[in-house]
Amino acid sequence: MPPSLQARLNVALLIVALVGLVAGLGLMLAAENELATFAWSIGVFPVLAALIVEIVRSLAKGEVGLDIVAALSMSAALLFGETLAAAVVALMYSGGTFLESFAEGRARREMSQLLSRVPRTATRHRDGKLEDVPLEDIEPDDLLLIRQGDVAPVDGAVEGERAILDQSALTGESMPVRLSRGRDVMSGSTNAGEAFDLRVTRRASESTYSGIVRLVEAAQASKAPMARLADRYSLLFLLITMVLAVSAWWFTGDPIRAVAVLVVATPCPLILAVPVALVAGLSRAAQFGVLIKGARPLESLAGVRTLVLDKTGTLTDGRPQIVSIETLDSVSQDQLLFFAASLEQASKHPMALAIVSSARERGRALQIPEQVVEIAGEGLVGVVDGRDVVVGGASFVAGMLGATVPEPGILEAGSALVSVAVDGKLVGHIIMADALRSGAARLLAGLRKLGIDRIMLATGDRHAVAQAITVGLGLDAVHSEMTPDQKVQLVLDERESHAPVMMVGDGVNDAPALAAADVGVAMGARGSAASAEAADVVLLVDHLDRLLPGIEIAQGARRIALQSVAAGIGLSVAGMMAAALGYLTPVQGALLQEAIDVAVILNALRALRIQPQALSSPC
Template identity: 80%
Template sequence: MPAALQSRLNVILLIVALAGLISGLGLMLAGRSQLAAVAWTAGVVPVLVALVVEIVRSLAKGEVGLDIVAALSMSAALFFGETLAASVVAVMYSGGTFLESFAEGRARREMRHLLARVPRTATRHRNGKLDEVPLNEVAPGDLLLIRQGDVAPADGVVEGDRAILDQSALTGESMPVRLARGQEVMSGSTNAGEAFDLRVTRPAAESTYAGIVRLVEAAQASKAPMSRLADRYSLMFLLVTVVLASSAWWLTGDPIRAVAVLVVATPCPLILAVPVALVAGLSRAAQLGVLIKGARPLEALAGIRTLILDKTGTLTDGRPRIVSIEPLSGLRQDEVLLLAASLEQASKHPMARAIVTSARERGTTLHIPTQVVEIAGEGLEGTVDGRRVVIGGASFVAGRIAATTPERTILEADAALVAVAVDGQLAAHIVMADTLRAGTPLLLKDLRRLGLSRIMLATGDRRSVADAIVSGLELDAVHAEMTPEQKVQLVLTERESHAPVMMVGDGVNDAPALAAADVGVAMGARGAAASAEAADVVLLVDHLDRLLPGIEIAQGARRIALQSVVVGIGLSIAGMLAAAFGYLTPVQGALLQEAIDVAVILNALRALRIRPQALPQSDDSIAR
């Protein structure tokens, strides 16, 4: 049954059960006992029917849950005329299932659809005009216009002079790439430069991005579902319940004692307290910028032992930053930055935005550039405060000032060189790179403290880049130049030998691995919609350190849920023994069960007050 339909059914059943209980109590107070029994029965029967259907489905899949105990208690109470007790059980059961569906539904509504990033139409050249056509009409050989900011809807080759593309969501390469005429463009890449023409080589349905979407769907379909925490105790509890109820009836000859045992045995503490604790954990985590998509992912998060990290946008910031400024003339570093950033205000290039951002972060007051001329993908020149400034690639700047190209044009690791000339003279080199997130070494130590025994990197980037980024980090393995299929295989291999596994990523290429992992975590602030949809957990704030409070809250909520299970079962067994010896009637048993429910639910609500040790100081405002 679809999740939305199941959720609506749970709401209806809870309303029906509550209406039956309340109206029956009103009729009983009015002296209409027979009508009260009818009202209670009317509230119980729909819940019981839905419960029996669910039990049959579970048994068909080889699953045995605590639902059987609830069905036995309601059926026995109705059969022997204890309709009030049956009504109380129905309300408790329907309330528990409502809470479970509410937990997952509330989280899922926050997510965008997997295909939100996929273009629905394409701009195609035809007979000297541009037409907006549905994506399924795009065929190999078609010429498409890819405007600035557009996502390439199909695989193809660059038809114009050049194209500047952001492929980070697909390959993990954080720096924009420049492609010349005839070079291949992968669908899902974002145009980070001026508009260009793309000659389609494959239909959209066979494109790189479509293949990744199919991988996500396959991984989600093959992912084994988790059992509910409470159901893990079901067989033992069911056996104890049946033995006590049967023994009480057989030894005394009084079937009402068996009914009383079944009513007290109704696993409401488990059906209610466990989802309450987990929903409270979900709410607490959301306050800290960690969106967990339901109770089952929260349970899984509490038991993670292996962590696989993507690089770009996850272990690193995912955007270029200034690593160093190397003056080559008499200018100081701050003067170079002032002139370069002032001119770069006129460009939309990612490098330009990074330089401007860096200058503003350092408190630099920028000037307004004039007479700006930009050569897309090459660089730009203009006047800043009366000085002629040229900025761009080393060859471009050298050509503009009639100088030889400097020897230093290729850098190690994931770095790029930006040349700056002032008044016809090469003034400085600005070295830019995608840098490791601050505090990463300490983060990895804290993750191990929380029980993660194996941490590794998996990236589509080059081996030299991966090794340079993780130098000095305590990682168990580094996997580079990986395709989406290889990342999925790594997750499956690690799960078999070191289960359970958590995968963290933010790109489209990470989505299949996120879907295959026991817990997939997406960087939701800037990550791709595909990864956010495929993941079980989304970090709403773009900081990897949110993993720490997320895991601590999951562990705390699960611990509190287990406490509720143990205490609830213990109290229920004590009540069952009292009922078996005739000290409790079915109604008294139902009231006792209510008291047990209140006790374990209050305990479960402690999950709302979990305060992780790893809560960053910057989170205080979020927590409030």
């Protein structure tokens, strides 16, 4: 049955049960006892009929649920003339079902907001004019106008001087972020500043936001393993209930005690508290930029003990950055960067993009280069501000100058050298590297505090690079020069000896290992579509430290679910014992169980308010 139709049916059954109970109470006060009994029965029959249909469907699928206890209690109450108790149970069951669906709806509110915010059209620059076009018509390299308050419909880069964006719906960061020219914009971000132009980098169907929506829909369709555990043990609980009910009737000769036992046992909080708490945990994690694809990964995340990290794009930023600038003669670092960045505007090489981005972040105004010639993979030559400039590898620049280019001292493993010459003379070098994310050591320490005992690196990079980047991090093991299948084998070996295992990566080569791990985590902001598809958890923002609140929320949601189950089952069993001993009438038992169900659902909703303590600064 579609969710919307099921929700309407739940409301209708609740109204019928409520009207029947209230009408019967009114007739009883008017001394119309026979009519009161009729009114209560009328309120019970639709609920009981719907319940029996649901039980038949479950049995057809081989599932034995605790709804059988509810059906038995209502049937027994009607059979022995306890129509008021039957009406209370009907109201309790229909009310509990409605409250459960309402609670899950509230828990999914933040996720649903993602779906409702999907833009359908965009404003595109075309031939000096602006036109509104459907998202499917937008192509990479199109130029879009993002007005104040608009949601970025696709992934792109800031084309103007700057943009101020609210990314709270995606990352949970309350403060808007300021992005300079050329910086990446995630689809789904809201323009919190003046209008700016966005250069499209991906089609709408491939954008960050579309991927997030697909993952949200998958998360909402999941079913918790703890809920399945409840289904498996429902037969045992049903047996205990029936033994208590029959024993009470057998030893006292009073069938009403059996009815009271059945009423108190219905419905079991186990089938209410678990899904509510876990879905609430999914919603809470999404607020911190951690999209967990379902309740199974959330539970697995709560119990992770081993972590395997990829290097590039995960432990490191994944993009080359300027480590230092060395100049010769009287040229300043600012001048050298000006000439290099101005010429590099003509190239799409990752190092060129990094140099240009660094110059703009420093506020340096660049010149448009002229007469540019690029030798693929080697370097560029051109004219900047009337001066001849050469930028590239040391051997390329040496060849262009016809002379030996002196290089700086020994470079650290993994570093790259970009040489710069102006007017036929070497003026210096730019040293670049894929740097370790800031705060990485604090992040790993925080993960250990959350119960992760074993942390290791698995990378395809050379051994020297892997060793150099991990100095001082205190990793338990460093595995280098690994192929994708070797990463998978490492994960499987760790699962054998140190399960459960979490793997974090961002590239296509990480996808198999992510799928093999108990919990695969993908860097969704800039990672590959393959890794996001294979992973169980996606970090919506390029901050590895989001693992900390994600794990803490998962642990908290699971703890709240178990607390709710233990308290609810304990109270139910105590109530059943009291009913068997004659201390509770069927009506009193029904009211007690109603209170227990409401209490465990409200307790489970505490997962919406979990406040992670281990949220470090972004890294």
